[in-house]
Amino acid sequence: MxxxxxxxxxxxxxxxxxxxxxxxxxxxxxxxxxxxxxxxxxxxxxxxxxxxxxxxxxxxxxxxxxxxxxxxxxxxxxxxxxxxxxxxxxxxxxxxxxxxxxxxxxxxxxxxxxxxxxxxxxxxxxxxxxxxxxxxxxxxxxxxxxxxxxxxxxxxxxxxxxxxxxxxxxxxxxxxxxxxxxxTPWTPENIDEEAGRDWCLNGRTGGREKRLLKSLFLGEGELAGQNRHLQAKYASWEKLAEAELFECADAELVICAYGSIGRIAKSVVRKFRKEGRKVGLFRPITLYPYPSEPLLKLAKEGKRFLTIEHNLGQMVDDVRLAIRTVADSGFHPIYPGNMPTPDELEEPILNCLEGK
The missing domain is CATH 3.40.50.970 (Thiamin diphosphate (ThDP)-binding fold, Pyr/PP domains)
Known part of the structure; x- marks a missing residue:
C-alpha cells in the first residue's frame, strides 16, 4: 500500500x-x-x-x-x-x-x-x-x-x-x-545552491576575476544602458504570467479579483452558477507581470467585467489597461477596515449582471 x-x-x-x-x-x-x-x-x-x-x-x-x-x-x-x-x-x-x-x-x-x-x-x-x-x-x-x-x-x-x-x-x-x-507540504528536487552564482561576492579566490555589484552608474550613458537591460528583463517575464480562470468559458460577466478577495468572490460565483447565472472569475496569481493576454482574450469574446478589490481602486487600472482596446471594467470597492463576506459581494455582481 x-x-x-x-x-x-x-x-x-x-x-x-x-x-x-x-x-x-x-x-x-x-x-x-x-x-x-x-x-x-x-x-x-x-x-x-x-x-x-x-x-x-x-x-x-x-x-x-x-x-x-x-x-x-x-x-x-x-x-x-x-x-x-x-x-x-x-x-x-x-x-x-x-x-x-x-x-x-x-x-x-x-x-x-x-x-x-x-x-x-x-x-x-x-x-x-x-x-x-x-x-x-x-x-x-x-x-x-x-x-x-x-x-x-x-x-x-x-x-x-x-x-x-x-x-x-x-x-x-x-x-x-x-x-x-x-x-500538503512538498520539497523541490535538486536545488543546487551553488549553481548560477558566478556573479556573487563570495571571496576572490583561485585567481578569478574581480566581481562588482552596484546600483550606482555615473559614467556617460552607463545608467541608461543599465535601465535598458533591466526593462528588457522585466519584459521577458510576460511568459511567466499566470492566472486562474474559473467558470469563464460561457460567462457573461467575469469578476476580476486577487488573493483573499478572489477566494471570496469564487464562493459567490459558485452560488450564482447553482442559480443558473453565468458568472466567472479571473484571478491573477502573478500581479507583476500582470496576466493581460488571457484577460484580453475574454474581452474579445464579448464578456463584461467587474473588478472587486479590498481597496479604493488599484488593480482595476491593470484590468482596464489589459482590455482597453475592446472593453471596460466596472469597479466595486471594499473599504479597508471592513471584513468582507460573500453575501456583501452579491448585490454589486447582480447589479452589474442586470446592467445597472
Missing part, C-alpha cells in the same frame, strides 16, 4: 515559512509587525534547526539591508513584514533591483493609509506592482489565494529570484496569514 502524502493544518503565515525552508532558505531577517508575526516566530526556531540563521533586526530598514547583503553573497534569504514595515524596506528593495540581487520579501497587507489597523486590506497593490521605491524598477509579485498556494508560491519565489536575479514579493493579507487550512 502506497504511503499517502503528509497533510498538516497550518496558518498561511506558517505555510510561507515552511515553503521558504523547503526552498532551502538559509537566512531570515525579521522585525515584528502584525499580522505577519507568525513568520518570524516560526523561523526563529525552525531555520536554526535547518542549519540556517535568524536575525531579529533592530528595524525594518536594517532587516532589508541585511537581506541585500545576503543576496549579494548569493545566499537564499527572506524577510517579511506588513504594509508600513514594507514601506520602510523600499529603499533597500530599489537598491537590490538596481544591483540585480535575488531576495524574497513577504508583505502581509494590513489596512491603511498610515498605521491603519491590523485587519486585512489590498491597499498595497500599487506599491507591490509599480516598484514602491525610487527609480524605474519592478519586482516579480505573487498573490496566493489559499494556504496551499502560500506554500507553493514561496518555493516558486526563491526559484524566480535566483533565475532572474531580482527581488520577488509575495503579497498576502491578514485573511490569508491568519487563516488555517490543510496543506
Amino acid at each position: 502506497s504511503k499517502q502524502p503528509e497533510r498538516i493544518f497550518v496558518k498561511g503565515n506558517e505555510a510561507i515559512a515552511r515553503g521558504a525552508l523547503a526552498a532551502k532558505c538559509k537566512c531570515f531577517f525579521g522585525y515584528p509587525i502584525t499580522p505577519q508575526n507568525d513568520i518570524p516566530e516560526f523561523m526563529s526556531s525552525e531555520i536554526i534547526k535547518a542549519g540556517g540563521d535568524f536575525v531579529q533586526a533592530e528595524s525594518e530598514v536594517a532587516a532589508a539591508n541585511m537581506l541585500l547583503g545576503a543576496g549579494a553573497a548569493g545566499i537564499r534569504a527572506m524577510t517579511s513584514s506588513s504594509s508600513p514595515g514594507v514601506a520602510l524596506k523600499q529603499e533597500a528593495i530599489s537598491y537590490m533591483a538596481g544591483s540585480e540581487l535575488p531576495a524574497v520579501i513577504v508583505n502581509m497587507n494590513r489596512g491603511g493609509p498610515g498605521l491603519g489597523d491590523i485587519g486585512p486590506a489590498q491597499g498595497d497593490y500599487y506599491q507591490s506592482t509599480r516598484g514602491g521605491g525610487h527609480g524605474d524598477y519592478r519586482h516579480f509579485t505573487l498573490a496566493p489565494g489559499t494556504v496551499q498556494e502560500a506554500y507553493d508560491l514561496t518555493i516558486r519565489a526563491f526559484d524566480i529570484a535566483f533565475t532572474q536575479r531580482n527581488p520577488v514579493l509575495i503579497l498576502g493579507d491578514a485573511i490569508l496569514g491568519q487563516m488555517k487550512e490543510p496543506i
Whole structure:
C-alpha cells in the first residue's frame, strides 16, 4: 500500500515559512509587525534547526539591508513584514533591483493609509506592482489565494529570484496569514545552491576575476544602458504570467479579483452558477507581470467585467489597461477596515449582471 502524502493544518503565515525552508532558505531577517508575526516566530526556531540563521533586526530598514547583503553573497534569504514595515524596506528593495540581487520579501497587507489597523486590506497593490521605491524598477509579485498556494508560491519565489536575479514579493493579507487550512507540504528536487552564482561576492579566490555589484552608474550613458537591460528583463517575464480562470468559458460577466478577495468572490460565483447565472472569475496569481493576454482574450469574446478589490481602486487600472482596446471594467470597492463576506459581494455582481 502506497504511503499517502503528509497533510498538516497550518496558518498561511506558517505555510510561507515552511515553503521558504523547503526552498532551502538559509537566512531570515525579521522585525515584528502584525499580522505577519507568525513568520518570524516560526523561523526563529525552525531555520536554526535547518542549519540556517535568524536575525531579529533592530528595524525594518536594517532587516532589508541585511537581506541585500545576503543576496549579494548569493545566499537564499527572506524577510517579511506588513504594509508600513514594507514601506520602510523600499529603499533597500530599489537598491537590490538596481544591483540585480535575488531576495524574497513577504508583505502581509494590513489596512491603511498610515498605521491603519491590523485587519486585512489590498491597499498595497500599487506599491507591490509599480516598484514602491525610487527609480524605474519592478519586482516579480505573487498573490496566493489559499494556504496551499502560500506554500507553493514561496518555493516558486526563491526559484524566480535566483533565475532572474531580482527581488520577488509575495503579497498576502491578514485573511490569508491568519487563516488555517490543510496543506500538503512538498520539497523541490535538486536545488543546487551553488549553481548560477558566478556573479556573487563570495571571496576572490583561485585567481578569478574581480566581481562588482552596484546600483550606482555615473559614467556617460552607463545608467541608461543599465535601465535598458533591466526593462528588457522585466519584459521577458510576460511568459511567466499566470492566472486562474474559473467558470469563464460561457460567462457573461467575469469578476476580476486577487488573493483573499478572489477566494471570496469564487464562493459567490459558485452560488450564482447553482442559480443558473453565468458568472466567472479571473484571478491573477502573478500581479507583476500582470496576466493581460488571457484577460484580453475574454474581452474579445464579448464578456463584461467587474473588478472587486479590498481597496479604493488599484488593480482595476491593470484590468482596464489589459482590455482597453475592446472593453471596460466596472469597479466595486471594499473599504479597508471592513471584513468582507460573500453575501456583501452579491448585490454589486447582480447589479452589474442586470446592467445597472
